[in-house]
Amino acid sequence: MLSPEVLTHLNKFRQNGFLKKEAGGQLFGKLDGKTFLVNIATGPRESDKRSRNRYLPDRKEEQAEIKEHFKNGHLYLGDWHTHPEKKPVPSELDIETTNDCFQKSTHEMPGFAFIIVGKTTLVRDWYIGVTAKAGTRRLNLV
Template sequence: MYKFQCNEIDITIIFPTSVVENLKKFRQTIFKKEAGGLLFCSNPNSNQINISYISSPSIYDIRSKYFFKPDEKISQATIDRLFHQGHYYVGDWHTHPEKVPTPSEQDKKTICDIYIKSNHHLHYVIILIVSSEKDFSKSYVALADGNNLYSCRPM
């Protein structure tokens, strides 16, 4: 299990081992394209967010070495389907070909736009950028409230 703490908002995000092992399958090593998907939890109103499920990339996503754009219709269908199974959408994940990934300006804009344009009752959405390293704690985790990103640190 991996935990990331956002001190500014007093929220802990927990990634169980099973979720991390699934994410590691998509690590962007030398010849792989960026990959991404959605993050879900069963209790989004807690200050301990336990990521219970991630979606995998779709064959309809647009992917390259330095770009990932999910298919919006498939993403929405996934959110709707999982909501009926008790999983709430809480953010997005994608990979970078970096050992210690940092969000691009486009990443920052995209996650803030998701927060603003989504129909939800969340105080934030999560952005996860998976490291190319095997050590998941090198990944980038932050919360976005539509205006700001709040970085989370591994615990």
């Protein structure tokens, strides 16, 4: 579940114009059973590398954010980024990166949220997924 503030933040960076670059960031909040309660979305940062179809986050900044939010009781829940597509699908690199991140980082999470924001405000067209041991799969939102 995404809070209204998070939706507002993500919508700001939709690639709905030719000149808009890919953006992204991290998601924080709480885990309630198997439900992600996302109430903070960070990024993009000055130090991220961004182009029309590439987004490379500043890994150091990401770690600093995780520490900072954890202090305030907000768990790192996953990542978001944008694609200049109406119905975004993860690239091979996206899948590789997110699966790698889940497997190689130290955490006690059953899964990480993985969101790709599309060009329109229609959230059901966005890619809302979860990365777990078995890989990344799309969640069906009603």
